[in-house]
Amino acid sequence: MLEYERRFGMPSLRTPTEARAWLLRHGVTITEWAHVHGFKPSVVASLLAGRSQGNWGEAHQAAIALGLRLPPAPDEEHPLASAQSQAAQLNHGGVPS
Template sequence: MHATRTPAQAKAWIESQGKTVKEFAEANDLDLHTTYQVLAGTKKGKRGEAHKAAVLLGIKEGTVAQ
């Protein structure tokens, strides 16, 4: 198991790669607004698009159906 990130750590991780949140969302086929909501903590990533975003951001452990 790997350690999960906080939303703030996830945002810093995106920035450390030289990407914007928009670029991350587009590269991972995510809805931009949902990605921002997960990063802000207003969506917890329990299901659907928010779950996918949270897993890809490393905020929660889980799998994403391809």
């Protein structure tokens, strides 16, 4: 939880520079943080260097974990949810609706 969120109940995003400083303050390398959280170090390094904005895929998940992006609202349906449920039905012998 970020300090701003603790104080005001609203999330505050970190900049890549702030996220890099946060890791440095705690003596954690980019590679170490990435491995512990299941991300490729190159993805995390790209985010912290500003080469990636974390819009898609693994970079998006890493950006959320670093506090660079907000996670989707819990009640918001995932854009692929209906396609995934139809694929699951087909794999189990069901008929898509």
